[in-house]
Amino acid sequence: MSKFLFIESQDPLEDRGAEAYLGYALELARQKHPVTVFLVENAALAARRGAQVPVRDALREAGATLQVDELALRERGIGAERLAPGVQQGTIDQLVDLVADPETRAIWH
Amino acid sequence: MAERKSITLALMDPPYETARVTTAFRLAEAALRKGIDVNVFAYEGAVALGFAQQKPHANSVKGTTVEEEGHPNTRAWLAALVKLGDGQEGRGRLDWVNCGLCVDERGVFEQAGGRRGSPADFHAFIQRSTNVLTIGTR
Numbered sequence: 223m224s225k226f227l228f229i230e231s232q233d234p235l236e237d238r239g240a241e242a243y244l245g246y247a248l249e250l251a252r253q254k255h256p257v258t259v260f261l262v263e264n265a266a267l268a269a270r271r272g273a274q275v276p277v278r279d280a281l282r283e284a285g286a287t288l289q290v291d292e293l294a295l296r297e298r299g300i301g302a303e304r305l306a307p308g309v310q311q312g313t314i315d316q317l318v319d320l321v322a323d324p325e326t327r328a329i330w331h
Numbered sequence: 332m333a334e335r336k337s338i339t340l341a342l343m344d345p346p347y348e349t350a351r352v353t354t355a356f357r358l359a360e361a362a363l364r365k366g367i368d369v370n371v372f373a374y375e376g377a378v379a380l381g382f383a384q385q386k387p388h389a390n391s392v393k394g395t396t397v398e399e400e401g402h403p404n405t406r407a408w409l410a411a412l413v414k415l416g417d418g419q420e421g422r423g424r425l426d427w428v429n430c431g432l433c434v435d436e437r438g439v440f441e442q443a444g445g446r447r448g449s450p451a452d453f454h455a456f457i458q459r460s461t462n463v464l465t466i467g468t469r
Binding site: 229231262263264291293314315317318319321323324326327328330 | 351357
């Protein structure tokens with residue numbers, strides 16, 4: 223079963239395309255594919271506890287791994303204590319490991 | 332012995348406009364430091380990332396000099412990546428290709444690194460890479 227890495231760079235609260243893109247990830251997660259969603263750049267805003275991002279919470283419930291770029295968090299002044307449940311800080315090294323995994327299909331939005 | 336890993340990044344964004352460029356450079360640097368070979372196909376505006384005539388500038392609003400401002404130029408980032416991507420001491424190798432037609436259109440012939448190529452190089456990169464990540468512009 224293929225593994226999928228969805229790198230989201232857009233804030234879902236601002237870009238409806240992000241919601242649709244993450245919807246693809248959700249569908250794959252519901253089909254039991256291993257799915258990682260890695261939030262970078264402005265998508266880090268969606269990692270905040272209290273941000274109304276239903277697809278983020280649905281991804282967590284479907285078993286997807288949710289990570290957010292620690293640099294994007296620092297740039298935006300978002301501390302780890304403000305992250306939504308199930309969202310973990312991730313490093314660029316961790317992202318590279320996922321991109322370089324031959325079993326993983328990596329997609330950027 | 333494990334097969335050497337390589338990733339291909341397709342970039343399209345010009346310098347100084349989006350965070351995507353910064354993220355792409357961060358990915359490339361981290362991969363090279365991990366011993367992963369990195370292929371970059373710079374397409375459309377991304378061929379200006381390495382344009383050698385980019386110059387740092389002072390900031391009159393803040394009253395800072397060129398030196399104080401430390402303004403980053405993408406040509407310097409590319410030059411640093413080329414240096415890092417020498418394949419020595421466990422680091423990966425960098426192969427950066429600028430789309431030749433895109434270079435001609437923009438007149439950015441003087442480059443701080445990389446080589447001139449075509450979509451055929453991109454195809455070859457795909458064939459030999461562990462994985463491919465297309466960072467498309469919007």
